Amino acid sequence: MKLVRYPHSNSLFSDFDSLFADHFRAFSPLLRSTLRSSTSAPYSGVEWYENEESYVARVELPGVKKENLKLELDDGLLRLAFERRRGLDEAGSFEKREQVLRVPETVNPDGISASLENGILELTLAKADEAKPVRIEIK
Amino acid sequence: MSEKQDSCCGGSCHTSEVAETATEKHSGVTIRPHYTSRYDDEAWEVAVTLPGVARDQVNVSIENEILEVEASRSNPVPEGWQALGDYPVERxxxxxxxxxxxxxxxxxxxxQEDGVxxxxxxxxxATKPRTIAVS
Structure with a gap:
Protein backbone atom coordinates (compact mmCIF):
# COMPACT_ATOMS: atom_id res chain seq x y z
CA MET A 1 0.00 0.00 0.00
CA LYS A 2 1.48 3.30 -1.05
CA LEU A 3 1.85 6.07 1.49
CA VAL A 4 2.28 9.69 0.57
CA ARG A 5 3.52 11.84 3.40
CA TYR A 6 2.91 15.53 3.68
CA PRO A 7 4.58 18.24 5.72
CA HIS A 8 2.80 18.80 8.96
CA SER A 9 0.18 21.48 8.97
CA ASN A 10 0.33 22.66 12.57
CA SER A 11 0.06 26.36 12.00
CA LEU A 12 0.01 28.63 15.01
CA PHE A 13 -1.84 31.19 12.97
CA SER A 14 -5.09 29.43 12.18
CA ASP A 15 -7.84 28.51 14.56
CA PHE A 16 -8.02 24.94 13.36
CA ASP A 17 -6.40 22.61 10.88
CA SER A 18 -8.36 21.35 7.94
CA LEU A 19 -8.03 17.63 7.57
CA PHE A 20 -9.71 17.60 4.22
CA ALA A 21 -9.53 21.00 2.63
CA ASP A 22 -6.48 20.58 0.47
CA HIS A 23 -6.64 16.99 -0.49
CA PHE A 24 -10.13 15.65 0.08
CA ARG A 25 -12.85 18.11 -0.77
CA ALA A 26 -11.36 18.67 -4.16
CA PHE A 27 -10.56 15.01 -4.50
CA SER A 28 -10.28 13.12 -7.67
CA PRO A 29 -10.94 9.38 -7.94
CA LEU A 30 -7.24 8.89 -8.55
CA LEU A 31 -6.33 10.61 -5.34
CA ARG A 32 -8.94 8.64 -3.42
CA SER A 33 -7.35 5.42 -4.49
CA THR A 34 -4.13 6.31 -2.76
CA LEU A 35 -3.77 6.21 0.97
CA ARG A 36 -2.50 9.56 2.06
CA SER A 37 -0.92 10.71 5.23
CA SER A 38 0.34 13.76 7.01
CA THR A 39 2.79 13.53 9.81
CA SER A 40 5.26 15.39 11.99
CA ALA A 41 8.21 14.57 14.17
CA PRO A 42 6.99 13.69 17.66
CA TYR A 43 8.32 15.95 20.36
CA SER A 44 10.58 14.52 23.04
CA GLY A 45 10.75 16.93 25.94
CA VAL A 46 12.74 16.42 29.13
CA GLU A 47 12.18 17.93 32.55
CA TRP A 48 14.62 17.70 35.43
CA TYR A 49 13.89 17.87 39.15
CA GLU A 50 16.04 17.50 42.24
CA ASN A 51 15.77 16.83 45.92
CA GLU A 52 18.35 16.01 48.55
CA GLU A 53 18.47 12.34 47.65
CA SER A 54 18.10 12.20 43.89
CA TYR A 55 17.40 13.73 40.52
CA VAL A 56 14.27 12.91 38.52
CA ALA A 57 14.00 13.25 34.76
CA ARG A 58 10.62 13.09 33.04
CA VAL A 59 10.96 12.30 29.36
CA GLU A 60 8.11 12.38 26.85
CA LEU A 61 8.13 9.18 24.82
CA PRO A 62 4.64 8.90 23.33
CA GLY A 63 3.88 5.68 21.52
CA VAL A 64 6.76 3.76 23.14
CA LYS A 65 6.13 0.50 24.97
CA LYS A 66 8.29 -0.72 27.83
CA GLU A 67 9.52 -3.73 25.86
CA ASN A 68 10.71 -1.45 23.06
CA LEU A 69 12.87 0.78 25.25
CA LYS A 70 16.46 0.18 26.32
CA LEU A 71 18.41 2.33 28.74
CA GLU A 72 22.17 2.36 28.99
CA LEU A 73 24.45 4.52 31.09
CA ASP A 74 27.94 5.05 29.74
CA ASP A 75 30.46 7.66 30.79
CA GLY A 76 27.89 10.10 32.15
CA LEU A 77 25.53 9.73 29.21
CA LEU A 78 22.22 7.94 29.57
CA ARG A 79 21.25 6.50 26.20
CA LEU A 80 17.56 5.90 25.50
CA ALA A 81 17.14 3.64 22.48
CA PHE A 82 13.55 2.95 21.50
CA GLU A 83 11.31 1.80 18.73
CA ARG A 84 7.77 2.89 18.06
CA ARG A 85 5.19 2.34 15.41
CA ARG A 86 5.64 4.73 12.53
CA GLY A 87 2.57 6.96 12.50
CA LEU A 88 -0.59 4.98 11.74
CA ASP A 89 1.14 2.38 9.68
CA GLU A 90 -0.42 -0.97 10.53
CA ALA A 91 2.04 -2.96 8.51
CA GLY A 92 4.39 -3.26 11.45
CA SER A 93 6.76 -0.53 10.35
CA PHE A 94 8.73 0.77 13.31
CA GLU A 95 11.04 3.71 13.55
CA LYS A 96 14.20 3.51 15.64
CA ARG A 97 15.19 6.51 17.64
CA GLU A 98 17.76 7.39 20.19
CA GLN A 99 17.91 10.14 22.75
CA VAL A 100 20.88 10.87 24.96
CA LEU A 101 20.67 12.56 28.34
CA ARG A 102 23.72 13.96 30.04
CA VAL A 103 23.39 13.01 33.69
CA PRO A 104 25.00 14.95 36.53
CA GLU A 105 28.41 13.70 37.62
CA THR A 106 27.11 13.28 41.13
CA VAL A 107 24.72 10.45 40.22
CA ASN A 108 25.28 6.99 41.67
CA PRO A 109 25.40 4.73 38.57
CA ASP A 110 23.88 1.84 40.54
CA GLY A 111 20.99 3.93 41.81
CA ILE A 112 19.00 4.57 38.64
CA SER A 113 15.42 3.34 38.28
CA ALA A 114 12.80 3.95 35.60
CA SER A 115 9.06 3.67 34.99
CA LEU A 116 7.02 4.27 31.84
CA GLU A 117 3.37 5.28 31.91
CA ASN A 118 1.12 7.01 29.35
CA GLY A 119 4.11 7.89 27.22
CA ILE A 120 6.13 9.48 30.03
CA LEU A 121 9.39 7.90 31.16
CA GLU A 122 10.27 8.83 34.72
CA LEU A 123 13.90 8.27 35.66
CA THR A 124 15.03 8.48 39.27
CA LEU A 125 18.78 8.95 39.63
CA ALA A 126 20.09 8.62 43.17
CA LYS A 127 22.82 11.03 44.12
CA ALA A 128 26.17 9.66 45.23
CA ASP A 129 26.67 9.91 48.98
CA GLU A 130 29.31 12.59 48.64
CA ALA A 131 26.84 14.77 46.76
CA LYS A 132 24.17 14.67 49.43
CA PRO A 133 24.04 17.53 51.85
CA VAL A 134 25.55 16.81 55.23
CA ARG A 135 23.74 18.07 58.26
CA ILE A 136 26.03 19.24 61.04
CA GLU A 137 24.74 18.87 64.48
CA ILE A 138 25.32 21.82 66.79
CA LYS A 139 26.44 20.67 70.18
CA MET B 1 16.68 5.68 11.09
CA SER B 2 18.23 6.95 14.21
CA GLU B 3 18.20 10.41 15.65
CA LYS B 4 20.27 11.78 18.45
CA GLN B 5 19.43 14.62 20.70
CA ASP B 6 21.44 15.88 23.59
CA SER B 7 19.74 17.08 26.67
CA CYS B 8 21.36 18.32 29.79
CA CYS B 9 20.40 18.54 33.39
CA GLY B 10 19.75 22.10 34.38
CA GLY B 11 16.84 23.17 32.40
CA SER B 12 17.11 24.84 29.04
CA CYS B 13 16.94 21.54 27.14
CA HIS B 14 13.34 21.77 26.04
CA THR B 15 10.57 22.26 23.49
CA SER B 16 12.17 23.49 20.31
CA GLU B 17 9.77 21.53 18.14
CA VAL B 18 6.49 21.67 19.93
CA ALA B 19 3.73 24.01 18.84
CA GLU B 20 3.22 25.60 22.18
CA THR B 21 1.58 28.80 23.24
CA ALA B 22 2.28 29.99 26.74
CA THR B 23 -0.74 31.48 28.38
CA GLU B 24 0.16 31.61 32.06
CA LYS B 25 3.84 31.29 32.72
CA HIS B 26 4.76 28.71 35.37
CA SER B 27 1.17 27.60 35.93
CA GLY B 28 -0.07 26.28 32.61
CA VAL B 29 0.28 26.26 28.87
CA THR B 30 -2.03 25.38 26.01
CA ILE B 31 -0.41 23.15 23.42
CA ARG B 32 -1.59 22.17 19.99
CA PRO B 33 -0.45 18.56 19.92
CA HIS B 34 1.28 16.87 17.04
CA TYR B 35 -0.83 14.50 15.03
CA THR B 36 -0.60 12.10 12.16
CA SER B 37 -3.48 11.42 9.78
CA ARG B 38 -4.27 9.24 6.84
CA TYR B 39 -7.30 7.98 4.99
CA ASP B 40 -8.43 5.17 2.77
CA ASP B 41 -11.75 4.40 1.13
CA GLU B 42 -13.45 3.68 4.45
CA ALA B 43 -12.27 6.22 6.97
CA TRP B 44 -9.85 8.80 8.18
CA GLU B 45 -7.54 7.88 11.03
CA VAL B 46 -5.86 10.46 13.21
CA ALA B 47 -3.23 9.74 15.87
CA VAL B 48 -2.78 12.57 18.38
CA THR B 49 0.27 12.70 20.63
CA LEU B 50 -0.82 13.32 24.23
CA PRO B 51 2.07 12.24 26.49
CA GLY B 52 1.23 11.91 30.15
CA VAL B 53 -2.50 12.28 29.63
CA ALA B 54 -4.73 9.70 31.32
CA ARG B 55 -7.74 8.35 29.47
CA ASP B 56 -10.22 10.19 31.69
CA GLN B 57 -8.53 13.51 30.96
CA VAL B 58 -9.39 13.47 27.27
CA ASN B 59 -12.53 14.88 25.72
CA VAL B 60 -13.36 14.41 22.03
CA SER B 61 -16.32 16.19 20.43
CA ILE B 62 -17.55 17.14 16.99
CA GLU B 63 -19.80 20.03 16.04
CA ASN B 64 -20.39 21.66 12.68
CA GLU B 65 -17.76 19.43 11.06
CA ILE B 66 -15.10 20.58 13.52
CA LEU B 67 -13.55 17.78 15.53
CA GLU B 68 -12.12 18.98 18.80
CA VAL B 69 -9.72 17.14 21.09
CA GLU B 70 -9.20 18.63 24.52
CA ALA B 71 -7.00 17.11 27.18
CA SER B 72 -5.00 18.12 30.19
CA ARG B 73 -2.01 16.82 32.04
CA SER B 74 -1.27 17.84 35.57
CA ASN B 75 2.44 17.98 36.26
CA PRO B 76 2.87 19.09 39.86
CA VAL B 77 6.29 19.39 41.46
CA PRO B 78 6.33 16.99 44.43
CA GLU B 79 6.81 18.53 47.83
CA GLY B 80 10.46 18.85 48.67
CA TRP B 81 11.47 18.81 45.02
CA GLN B 82 12.97 21.62 43.04
CA ALA B 83 12.34 22.01 39.33
CA LEU B 84 15.58 22.62 37.44
CA GLY B 85 13.80 24.47 34.67
CA ASP B 86 10.75 26.57 34.00
CA TYR B 87 8.15 23.85 33.51
CA PRO B 88 4.39 24.38 33.41
CA VAL B 89 2.43 22.81 36.23
CA GLU B 90 -0.41 22.00 33.86
CA ARG B 91 -0.46 21.32 30.15
CA GLN B 112 -5.72 5.61 23.75
CA GLU B 113 -2.48 3.83 24.45
CA ASP B 114 1.02 4.85 25.54
CA GLY B 115 0.20 8.55 25.37
CA VAL B 116 -1.26 8.42 21.85
CA ALA B 126 -22.61 8.20 0.17
CA THR B 127 -19.02 9.42 -0.03
CA LYS B 128 -17.40 6.03 -0.42
CA PRO B 129 -16.20 5.13 -3.90
CA ARG B 130 -18.41 2.75 -5.84
CA THR B 131 -17.64 0.30 -8.54
CA ILE B 132 -19.89 0.60 -11.59
CA ALA B 133 -20.39 -2.60 -13.48
CA VAL B 134 -19.97 -2.32 -17.22
CA SER B 135 -22.70 -4.21 -19.01
Missing part, protein backbone atom coordinates in the same frame (compact mmCIF):
# COMPACT_ATOMS: atom_id res chain seq x y z
CA UNK B 92 -3.70 21.71 28.25
CA UNK B 93 -3.86 20.16 24.82
CA UNK B 94 -6.28 21.47 22.22
CA UNK B 95 -6.59 20.33 18.63
CA UNK B 96 -9.35 21.40 16.25
CA UNK B 97 -9.69 19.72 12.88
CA UNK B 98 -12.08 20.58 10.08
CA UNK B 99 -13.19 17.10 9.03
CA UNK B 100 -15.61 18.20 6.33
CA UNK B 101 -19.04 16.78 5.50
CA UNK B 102 -17.77 13.34 4.49
CA UNK B 103 -17.29 11.98 8.02
CA UNK B 104 -20.15 10.22 9.79
CA UNK B 105 -20.10 11.86 13.24
CA UNK B 106 -22.18 9.06 14.77
CA UNK B 107 -19.55 6.40 14.11
CA UNK B 108 -16.38 8.13 15.32
CA UNK B 109 -14.40 5.94 17.71
CA UNK B 110 -11.34 6.56 19.83
CA UNK B 111 -8.71 4.58 21.70
CA UNK B 117 -4.96 8.98 21.10
CA UNK B 118 -6.10 7.23 17.93
CA UNK B 119 -9.35 8.38 16.30
CA UNK B 120 -11.18 6.56 13.55
CA UNK B 121 -13.57 8.68 11.50
CA UNK B 122 -15.61 6.51 9.15
CA UNK B 123 -16.85 8.12 5.96
CA UNK B 124 -20.54 8.36 5.18
CA UNK B 125 -21.74 5.65 2.84
Missing amino acids: RYQLRLDVGPEVDPERISAS LTLRLPLKE
Whole structure:
Protein backbone atom coordinates (compact mmCIF):
# COMPACT_ATOMS: atom_id res chain seq x y z
CA MET A 1 0.00 0.00 0.00
CA LYS A 2 1.48 3.30 -1.05
CA LEU A 3 1.85 6.07 1.49
CA VAL A 4 2.28 9.69 0.57
CA ARG A 5 3.52 11.84 3.40
CA TYR A 6 2.91 15.53 3.68
CA PRO A 7 4.58 18.24 5.72
CA HIS A 8 2.80 18.80 8.96
CA SER A 9 0.18 21.48 8.97
CA ASN A 10 0.33 22.66 12.57
CA SER A 11 0.06 26.36 12.00
CA LEU A 12 0.01 28.63 15.01
CA PHE A 13 -1.84 31.19 12.97
CA SER A 14 -5.09 29.43 12.18
CA ASP A 15 -7.84 28.51 14.56
CA PHE A 16 -8.02 24.94 13.36
CA ASP A 17 -6.40 22.61 10.88
CA SER A 18 -8.36 21.35 7.94
CA LEU A 19 -8.03 17.63 7.57
CA PHE A 20 -9.71 17.60 4.22
CA ALA A 21 -9.53 21.00 2.63
CA ASP A 22 -6.48 20.58 0.47
CA HIS A 23 -6.64 16.99 -0.49
CA PHE A 24 -10.13 15.65 0.08
CA ARG A 25 -12.85 18.11 -0.77
CA ALA A 26 -11.36 18.67 -4.16
CA PHE A 27 -10.56 15.01 -4.50
CA SER A 28 -10.28 13.12 -7.67
CA PRO A 29 -10.94 9.38 -7.94
CA LEU A 30 -7.24 8.89 -8.55
CA LEU A 31 -6.33 10.61 -5.34
CA ARG A 32 -8.94 8.64 -3.42
CA SER A 33 -7.35 5.42 -4.49
CA THR A 34 -4.13 6.31 -2.76
CA LEU A 35 -3.77 6.21 0.97
CA ARG A 36 -2.50 9.56 2.06
CA SER A 37 -0.92 10.71 5.23
CA SER A 38 0.34 13.76 7.01
CA THR A 39 2.79 13.53 9.81
CA SER A 40 5.26 15.39 11.99
CA ALA A 41 8.21 14.57 14.17
CA PRO A 42 6.99 13.69 17.66
CA TYR A 43 8.32 15.95 20.36
CA SER A 44 10.58 14.52 23.04
CA GLY A 45 10.75 16.93 25.94
CA VAL A 46 12.74 16.42 29.13
CA GLU A 47 12.18 17.93 32.55
CA TRP A 48 14.62 17.70 35.43
CA TYR A 49 13.89 17.87 39.15
CA GLU A 50 16.04 17.50 42.24
CA ASN A 51 15.77 16.83 45.92
CA GLU A 52 18.35 16.01 48.55
CA GLU A 53 18.47 12.34 47.65
CA SER A 54 18.10 12.20 43.89
CA TYR A 55 17.40 13.73 40.52
CA VAL A 56 14.27 12.91 38.52
CA ALA A 57 14.00 13.25 34.76
CA ARG A 58 10.62 13.09 33.04
CA VAL A 59 10.96 12.30 29.36
CA GLU A 60 8.11 12.38 26.85
CA LEU A 61 8.13 9.18 24.82
CA PRO A 62 4.64 8.90 23.33
CA GLY A 63 3.88 5.68 21.52
CA VAL A 64 6.76 3.76 23.14
CA LYS A 65 6.13 0.50 24.97
CA LYS A 66 8.29 -0.72 27.83
CA GLU A 67 9.52 -3.73 25.86
CA ASN A 68 10.71 -1.45 23.06
CA LEU A 69 12.87 0.78 25.25
CA LYS A 70 16.46 0.18 26.32
CA LEU A 71 18.41 2.33 28.74
CA GLU A 72 22.17 2.36 28.99
CA LEU A 73 24.45 4.52 31.09
CA ASP A 74 27.94 5.05 29.74
CA ASP A 75 30.46 7.66 30.79
CA GLY A 76 27.89 10.10 32.15
CA LEU A 77 25.53 9.73 29.21
CA LEU A 78 22.22 7.94 29.57
CA ARG A 79 21.25 6.50 26.20
CA LEU A 80 17.56 5.90 25.50
CA ALA A 81 17.14 3.64 22.48
CA PHE A 82 13.55 2.95 21.50
CA GLU A 83 11.31 1.80 18.73
CA ARG A 84 7.77 2.89 18.06
CA ARG A 85 5.19 2.34 15.41
CA ARG A 86 5.64 4.73 12.53
CA GLY A 87 2.57 6.96 12.50
CA LEU A 88 -0.59 4.98 11.74
CA ASP A 89 1.14 2.38 9.68
CA GLU A 90 -0.42 -0.97 10.53
CA ALA A 91 2.04 -2.96 8.51
CA GLY A 92 4.39 -3.26 11.45
CA SER A 93 6.76 -0.53 10.35
CA PHE A 94 8.73 0.77 13.31
CA GLU A 95 11.04 3.71 13.55
CA LYS A 96 14.20 3.51 15.64
CA ARG A 97 15.19 6.51 17.64
CA GLU A 98 17.76 7.39 20.19
CA GLN A 99 17.91 10.14 22.75
CA VAL A 100 20.88 10.87 24.96
CA LEU A 101 20.67 12.56 28.34
CA ARG A 102 23.72 13.96 30.04
CA VAL A 103 23.39 13.01 33.69
CA PRO A 104 25.00 14.95 36.53
CA GLU A 105 28.41 13.70 37.62
CA THR A 106 27.11 13.28 41.13
CA VAL A 107 24.72 10.45 40.22
CA ASN A 108 25.28 6.99 41.67
CA PRO A 109 25.40 4.73 38.57
CA ASP A 110 23.88 1.84 40.54
CA GLY A 111 20.99 3.93 41.81
CA ILE A 112 19.00 4.57 38.64
CA SER A 113 15.42 3.34 38.28
CA ALA A 114 12.80 3.95 35.60
CA SER A 115 9.06 3.67 34.99
CA LEU A 116 7.02 4.27 31.84
CA GLU A 117 3.37 5.28 31.91
CA ASN A 118 1.12 7.01 29.35
CA GLY A 119 4.11 7.89 27.22
CA ILE A 120 6.13 9.48 30.03
CA LEU A 121 9.39 7.90 31.16
CA GLU A 122 10.27 8.83 34.72
CA LEU A 123 13.90 8.27 35.66
CA THR A 124 15.03 8.48 39.27
CA LEU A 125 18.78 8.95 39.63
CA ALA A 126 20.09 8.62 43.17
CA LYS A 127 22.82 11.03 44.12
CA ALA A 128 26.17 9.66 45.23
CA ASP A 129 26.67 9.91 48.98
CA GLU A 130 29.31 12.59 48.64
CA ALA A 131 26.84 14.77 46.76
CA LYS A 132 24.17 14.67 49.43
CA PRO A 133 24.04 17.53 51.85
CA VAL A 134 25.55 16.81 55.23
CA ARG A 135 23.74 18.07 58.26
CA ILE A 136 26.03 19.24 61.04
CA GLU A 137 24.74 18.87 64.48
CA ILE A 138 25.32 21.82 66.79
CA LYS A 139 26.44 20.67 70.18
CA MET B 1 16.68 5.68 11.09
CA SER B 2 18.23 6.95 14.21
CA GLU B 3 18.20 10.41 15.65
CA LYS B 4 20.27 11.78 18.45
CA GLN B 5 19.43 14.62 20.70
CA ASP B 6 21.44 15.88 23.59
CA SER B 7 19.74 17.08 26.67
CA CYS B 8 21.36 18.32 29.79
CA CYS B 9 20.40 18.54 33.39
CA GLY B 10 19.75 22.10 34.38
CA GLY B 11 16.84 23.17 32.40
CA SER B 12 17.11 24.84 29.04
CA CYS B 13 16.94 21.54 27.14
CA HIS B 14 13.34 21.77 26.04
CA THR B 15 10.57 22.26 23.49
CA SER B 16 12.17 23.49 20.31
CA GLU B 17 9.77 21.53 18.14
CA VAL B 18 6.49 21.67 19.93
CA ALA B 19 3.73 24.01 18.84
CA GLU B 20 3.22 25.60 22.18
CA THR B 21 1.58 28.80 23.24
CA ALA B 22 2.28 29.99 26.74
CA THR B 23 -0.74 31.48 28.38
CA GLU B 24 0.16 31.61 32.06
CA LYS B 25 3.84 31.29 32.72
CA HIS B 26 4.76 28.71 35.37
CA SER B 27 1.17 27.60 35.93
CA GLY B 28 -0.07 26.28 32.61
CA VAL B 29 0.28 26.26 28.87
CA THR B 30 -2.03 25.38 26.01
CA ILE B 31 -0.41 23.15 23.42
CA ARG B 32 -1.59 22.17 19.99
CA PRO B 33 -0.45 18.56 19.92
CA HIS B 34 1.28 16.87 17.04
CA TYR B 35 -0.83 14.50 15.03
CA THR B 36 -0.60 12.10 12.16
CA SER B 37 -3.48 11.42 9.78
CA ARG B 38 -4.27 9.24 6.84
CA TYR B 39 -7.30 7.98 4.99
CA ASP B 40 -8.43 5.17 2.77
CA ASP B 41 -11.75 4.40 1.13
CA GLU B 42 -13.45 3.68 4.45
CA ALA B 43 -12.27 6.22 6.97
CA TRP B 44 -9.85 8.80 8.18
CA GLU B 45 -7.54 7.88 11.03
CA VAL B 46 -5.86 10.46 13.21
CA ALA B 47 -3.23 9.74 15.87
CA VAL B 48 -2.78 12.57 18.38
CA THR B 49 0.27 12.70 20.63
CA LEU B 50 -0.82 13.32 24.23
CA PRO B 51 2.07 12.24 26.49
CA GLY B 52 1.23 11.91 30.15
CA VAL B 53 -2.50 12.28 29.63
CA ALA B 54 -4.73 9.70 31.32
CA ARG B 55 -7.74 8.35 29.47
CA ASP B 56 -10.22 10.19 31.69
CA GLN B 57 -8.53 13.51 30.96
CA VAL B 58 -9.39 13.47 27.27
CA ASN B 59 -12.53 14.88 25.72
CA VAL B 60 -13.36 14.41 22.03
CA SER B 61 -16.32 16.19 20.43
CA ILE B 62 -17.55 17.14 16.99
CA GLU B 63 -19.80 20.03 16.04
CA ASN B 64 -20.39 21.66 12.68
CA GLU B 65 -17.76 19.43 11.06
CA ILE B 66 -15.10 20.58 13.52
CA LEU B 67 -13.55 17.78 15.53
CA GLU B 68 -12.12 18.98 18.80
CA VAL B 69 -9.72 17.14 21.09
CA GLU B 70 -9.20 18.63 24.52
CA ALA B 71 -7.00 17.11 27.18
CA SER B 72 -5.00 18.12 30.19
CA ARG B 73 -2.01 16.82 32.04
CA SER B 74 -1.27 17.84 35.57
CA ASN B 75 2.44 17.98 36.26
CA PRO B 76 2.87 19.09 39.86
CA VAL B 77 6.29 19.39 41.46
CA PRO B 78 6.33 16.99 44.43
CA GLU B 79 6.81 18.53 47.83
CA GLY B 80 10.46 18.85 48.67
CA TRP B 81 11.47 18.81 45.02
CA GLN B 82 12.97 21.62 43.04
CA ALA B 83 12.34 22.01 39.33
CA LEU B 84 15.58 22.62 37.44
CA GLY B 85 13.80 24.47 34.67
CA ASP B 86 10.75 26.57 34.00
CA TYR B 87 8.15 23.85 33.51
CA PRO B 88 4.39 24.38 33.41
CA VAL B 89 2.43 22.81 36.23
CA GLU B 90 -0.41 22.00 33.86
CA ARG B 91 -0.46 21.32 30.15
CA ARG B 92 -3.70 21.71 28.25
CA TYR B 93 -3.86 20.16 24.82
CA GLN B 94 -6.28 21.47 22.22
CA LEU B 95 -6.59 20.33 18.63
CA ARG B 96 -9.35 21.40 16.25
CA LEU B 97 -9.69 19.72 12.88
CA ASP B 98 -12.08 20.58 10.08
CA VAL B 99 -13.19 17.10 9.03
CA GLY B 100 -15.61 18.20 6.33
CA PRO B 101 -19.04 16.78 5.50
CA GLU B 102 -17.77 13.34 4.49
CA VAL B 103 -17.29 11.98 8.02
CA ASP B 104 -20.15 10.22 9.79
CA PRO B 105 -20.10 11.86 13.24
CA GLU B 106 -22.18 9.06 14.77
CA ARG B 107 -19.55 6.40 14.11
CA ILE B 108 -16.38 8.13 15.32
CA SER B 109 -14.40 5.94 17.71
CA ALA B 110 -11.34 6.56 19.83
CA SER B 111 -8.71 4.58 21.70
CA GLN B 112 -5.72 5.61 23.75
CA GLU B 113 -2.48 3.83 24.45
CA ASP B 114 1.02 4.85 25.54
CA GLY B 115 0.20 8.55 25.37
CA VAL B 116 -1.26 8.42 21.85
CA LEU B 117 -4.96 8.98 21.10
CA THR B 118 -6.10 7.23 17.93
CA LEU B 119 -9.35 8.38 16.30
CA ARG B 120 -11.18 6.56 13.55
CA LEU B 121 -13.57 8.68 11.50
CA PRO B 122 -15.61 6.51 9.15
CA LEU B 123 -16.85 8.12 5.96
CA LYS B 124 -20.54 8.36 5.18
CA GLU B 125 -21.74 5.65 2.84
CA ALA B 126 -22.61 8.20 0.17
CA THR B 127 -19.02 9.42 -0.03
CA LYS B 128 -17.40 6.03 -0.42
CA PRO B 129 -16.20 5.13 -3.90
CA ARG B 130 -18.41 2.75 -5.84
CA THR B 131 -17.64 0.30 -8.54
CA ILE B 132 -19.89 0.60 -11.59
CA ALA B 133 -20.39 -2.60 -13.48
CA VAL B 134 -19.97 -2.32 -17.22
CA SER B 135 -22.70 -4.21 -19.01
